Amino acid sequence: MSKLLPYVCPKWAQNLNHIPKYRIQLANPDTPIHRWSLPGTPSKFEVSIKRDDMTGSTLSGNKDQSKIGSEGNLLLDRLCGSNMYIVPRKSPYETELKPRMETLAKKLREETGKEAYLVPVGGSNSVGLFGYITVFEELISQGLFDQFDDIVFACGSGGTAAGLAISNHLTGSRIRCHAIIVCDDKAYFTDHINQTLCSVGLDTVHCQDILDIIEGHKGRGYGLSTSEELEFIMNVSQQSGIMLDPVYSGKAARGLMEELRSNPDRFQGNRILFLHTGGVFGMYDGSLDSVVKAETKDLVHMWPSIDSSPE
Numbered sequence: 650m651s652k653l654l655p656y657v658c659p660k661w662a663q664n665l666n667h668i669p670k671y672r673i674q675l676a677n678p679d680t681p682i683h684r685w686s687l688p689g690t691p692s693k694f695e696v697s698i699k700r701d702d703m704t705g706s707t708l709s710g711n712k713d714q715s716k717i718g719s720e721g722n723l724l725l726d727r728l729c730g731s732n733m734y735i736v737p738r739k740s741p742y743e744t745e746l747k748p749r750m751e752t753l754a755k756k757l758r759e760e761t762g763k764e765a766y767l768v769p770v771g772g773s774n775s776v777g778l779f780g781y782i783t784v785f786e787e788l789i790s791q792g793l794f795d796q797f798d799d800i801v802f803a804c805g806s807g808g809t810a811a812g813l814a815i816s817n818h819l820t821g822s823r824i825r826c827h828a829i830i831v832c833d834d835k836a837y838f839t840d841h842i843n844q845t846l847c848s849v850g851l852d853t854v855h856c857q858d859i860l861d862i863i864e865g866h867k868g869r870g871y872g873l874s875t876s877e878e879l880e881f882i883m884n885v886s887q888q889s890g891i892m893l894d895p896v897y898s899g900k901a902a903r904g905l906m907e908e909l910r911s912n913p914d915r916f917q918g919n920r921i922l923f924l925h926t927g928g929v930f931g932m933y934d935g936s937l938d939s940v941v942k943a944e945t946k947d948l949v950h951m952w953p954s955i956d957s958s959p960e
């Protein structure tokens with residue numbers, strides 16, 4: 650039986666170009682929104698969290714891995730029996746990755762007769778865009794317009810940011826969208842999102858007018874963490890029970906907290922919605938080990954027998 654279902658586009662997005670015809674149901678939708686006590690938030694702000702870490706999908710973002718073991722997402726790839734083709738780190742997409750993927754797709758077509766779908770970096774093309782266009786409809790049904798002033802999220806390849814900002818614009822919403830970048834720079838994302846706007850037919854709309862791109866929180870760079878970032882992640886999980894990954898949501902949540910403190914006027918109001926984009930498997934890449942071991946070493950107690958007290 651085909652896994653393809655018809656894709657029903659929200660009404661307000663129906664004039665866009667490149668609307669997908671089909672979808673595959675991978676995620677569990679209608680993830681909850683609840684209040685979140687994000688440590689370090691000034692008291693005048695109320696932060697809530699949209700739990701897209703609960704879509705229940707193992708497809709919650711691929712991570713750049715420096716060592717080829719079975720950590721994080723690589724473990725999932727291996728468990729699924731996927732073939733992996735490893736390319737040099739930082740290969741540019743247009744000139745290196747895309748031609749290689751096209752060669753591989755051709756080989757697969759010739760050998761198996763099957764057509765491959767080439768996923769660009771981060772899935773951020775006009776197809777991927779419709780992911781967060783679809784979620785925006787869900788956010789509206791959950792009271793986005795009445796209950797929030799600002800929405801804040803991580804930005805790694807720009808698809809989430811483009812989907813949310815375009816939806817926000819098309820629905821005439823007065824919410825302000827803030828993308829906290831975890832790699833590259835503001836100029837790169839502005840250009841990428843402007844290209845996306847053109848590709849869907851919104852040539853007269855500019856990224857600068859529909860999205861606040863926030864720099865300054867990528868720390869040591871994409872996929873690299875500072876001890877302060879890792880300690881923040883630990884603090885958040887201990888204080889609020891929310892698990893953040895070091896590559897995306899950890900940097901974005903820390904960036905949000907720092908911006909609320911040092912730059913409160915960048916927010917339009919005090920009711921902030923943080924979008925948790927998942928990525929839990931990124932927690933298992935080993936980067937949290939040293940901080941967790943150092944911070945919790947006094948919390949691990951040997952308790953050798955039932956009659957003794959813990960040491």
Ligand SMILES: Cc1ncc(COP(=O)(O)O)c(C=O)c1O
Pocket residue numbers: 709710711771773803804805806807808809810894897898926927928929
């Ligand atoms: C967990 C997680 N959050 C956020 C992002 C960033 O989203 P985008 O690439 O659409 O900017 C990614 C991208 O892979 C991700 O894996």
